[in-house]
Amino acid sequence: MKKPLILIADDEIRLRKLVSDFLLNSSYGVLTAADGKQAYDIFMEDRHKIDLIILDVMMPQMDGWEVLKEIKKISSVPVIMLTAKSEETDQLQGFKLGANDYVTKPFSPSVLVARVENLLKRSGKIGGERLGLGNLSIDLIEHVVYIDNCLIELTPKEFDLLVYFIQNEGIALSRDNVLNAVWNHDYFGDLRTVDTHVKQLRAKLGIHGGYIQTVRGIGYRMRCKDEDIDKS
Template sequence: MLKKEGFMLAETILLVEDEDGLRTYLQSELQFEGYQVLTATTGTEAWAAYQAHQNQLALMILDWMIPELDGLEVMRRIRRHDDLPIMMMTARDYIGDKVAGLDNGADDYITKPFEIEELLARIRVIIRRKHHSASQNYQVGDLELNAKARQVQRAGKVAQLTQREFSLLQVLMQHAGEPLTRDELLDQVWGADYEGQTNIVDVYIRYLRAKIDLSGMAPLIHTVRGVGYILQEAKHGR
């Protein structure tokens, strides 16, 4: 069953783990660090907990291999509704699993066994990034990004972006006018632990261009040869 333990704290984390010993240990450590902790042991409980507490949650730590609904399916359901930060946690260390988790919307991925200090550091980074991005609005020319509403408009027309496309565009807009390498984009959007092909950046840039650089409009996303990409107003082609 879903449990809510501890006293009222600044940030609430939903911990989804079916192994009793690990769940109890992590819950205790997180509470010691000042977090309020909700726990669930199955995918069904996790989904119900998310629905009941989604406006209170700062982060979900989600084990991949849980009963009823696996972690990937739980994350897919959540991503249809909002961008709650999700850290995948699993004993599986295959590159393909990491790529699948990240491409389906995970903000980070940690492989068991891990040191608690590493987990806590990753949590701090994710929550800090969430607070920073939630208060930011960006505009470059007629392109507007509202981080809190998770909305992008070009010339007043709403662009429907996936989670990954939105994150990539947000990083480009945060660094508008500044060339970013593929490695820098990988680190900021896919995470420093991403070990897949770097051309994933090129793939998602193409997706963004199809939705942002609309026909008849001056392109905003430009290739910097030998470097990477830059987002800025310019009259010349890409």
Template sequence: MKKIFVVEDEENLRNLIEAYLVKEGFMVVTAQNGLEAVEKWRDSLADIIIMDIMMPGLDGYEVLDYIRKDSKVPVVFLTAKRELEDKIKGFETGADDYLVKPFSMKELVMRTKAILKRSGNQEDYLQTYGELTIDLIKMEARVSGELIELSRKEYELLAYLAKNINIPISRGKLLDGLWGIDFEGDDRVVDTAIKRLRKKLGAAEGYIKTVRGLGYKFEV
């Protein structure tokens, strides 16, 4: 199931987009402004971002510029602006598509699916780390060419750590990013998940390092 990160400051429109995408079979994470988008986009593990341009704090151009420093995740801009110069600016910033308000939800879904289909052919979605290969489209992992049977949460944990290679990640951040801020358990669930994941990784289990007193990091 593909995950979409929706960034829109108009609450009614944000809720409408979310409801329609969920109905179409997508997982959806949302943010209500540019600042929140910058804080949440990495943890969202989104396959595509749908983002308004005119937002308080940071506008869509600024958020996309921040994202493009280390990610090629597809981005669709939503805007009330119709001028060609605005579209050109969006594409120059790194947007993959541009949808002018008002738009139909059906068109949004069609454009989203088309971009995801094109993105699936890009080598960026096949990440290799030593003996480990992660397929971000099929959401699976292989060690020395052999498919590993991972649960959805184990895959998300592995992909998150690998995306932040060599960066120590606290248990709290892993818990909030992958289990959600409303999760009522404690961070021992992270340790348990890491233990299971390491066991399944076999020859690549050593890629997940323990950072004493903090959490974990992915290192090859």
């Protein structure tokens, strides 16, 4: 099995080297970028190989927010944002744009590596070939879904949609995000395609279809907390 490949984008050379060394010592592959434009170009060239991105906010050429926004239009790759700011508004902006985690400078490289490992496990990149959420279990090799060990029949697109939601658990995803990630960025269909497939997927998941929440004015979010379920 290939080792996960991490893209590190930060204009501070000492920080890039520090994080790179810790990741390399933890048996990860590493690519580095010195500015936002370089990070975006590297990702576009190797996006099917890159398993996670560590992205600084304040960078020349393109800032981290812009890079994050563009990447999330076409990919569900996990992204950890790095920033010198700790304000709640900055964190909320990152999460709204699709960031999976948020680390404030200065930080412990060991803790950052642990966050990388946690995100890779959640996305199914390491630690087995299964994803899980609540009573749902997904076998990424056999391409099947179980609820309480009972097989659920899904179409290929419904399967991809469910995997994308679980990989981005807790994040509000716009219909554009979903369409670009699941149907690919060159798909020119109607956004109602997303709603139709979500409706069908919810129906097949039964009472667990409520894990897929409607986020009014935005799109959808996957959560398994029963008290937060919105079945609308």
